[in-house]
Amino acid sequence: MQTFASIAELKAFEGKEAGPSAWHEVTQAQVQLFADATGDHQWIHLDPERARRESPFGGPVAHGFLTLSLLPMLTSEITRFEGTKARINYGLDRVRFTGPVPVGARLRIRATLRAVSEETDGGVKVAWLVTFEIEGGARPVCVAETLAKLHF
Template sequence: MQAFDGPEALSAALGQEIGIGEWITVDQTMIDRFAEATGDHQWIHVDPERAARESPYGATVAHGYLTLSLVPRFIAGVRRLEGLRLSLNYGLDRVRFPAPVIVGARLRGRVRLSAALPVPPRGLRVTYAVTVEIDGQERPACLAEAVVLHQW
């Protein structure tokens, strides 16, 4: 985990990969809880028996938005911002889901700092380019640019 002690230190990492996170397993309980929270109960996510019979994947798959919702967790897992007062999600850019996340898959985030714009006073609007990797697969589950406003 990299530590940054202010906007200048974080800005200095512009264009660099700042870390690769730990693997997490996407199990059926996680998928079901996400379905409950969002109201998205499509069978391909929440019905293992039907998914085994009818899905092209032979099992349930995670919601794309569940995968996307893990992006802040992956970012937080690779960097620490010393003395930070506040962080706010500012938005997302260029989100894609190249490969499905089949139940039981392990995911991790590869995080690169792709933009850093000063926001006075002592703030920085940062774009983290995150590749959500699936263990044992070449194609990623998600590619997203998460834009975050940090204030020191």
């Protein structure tokens, strides 16, 4: 767990990696709940038998956006911000879904602090390069540059 209590601590960590998080299993129940929440009911996610027969992945896979939506949970395992008045999700600069996440697979993240820039309102904008790994996988399944604004 990497803890930050000041802008100076963030700046000192620039270019370094936090993590990895713990492994987290992606379940069919999560996939179903995500499909219901988003209206994305494609069979490749929700019909295990058909996915085993017809999918190029040999079974059901998680939605890419479900993988990305695990970011707050997984990030909270590798970073902590003490004394902040506000932490604001500022968005994403680039996201790539570079591989499938089969239902039942376990994911974790690593995050490299790419940039810390002071804002005119007294806060800072931080950019993290986050890599989602699948247990036993040879390459990442998602890579995203995330942005946040912090006020200490």
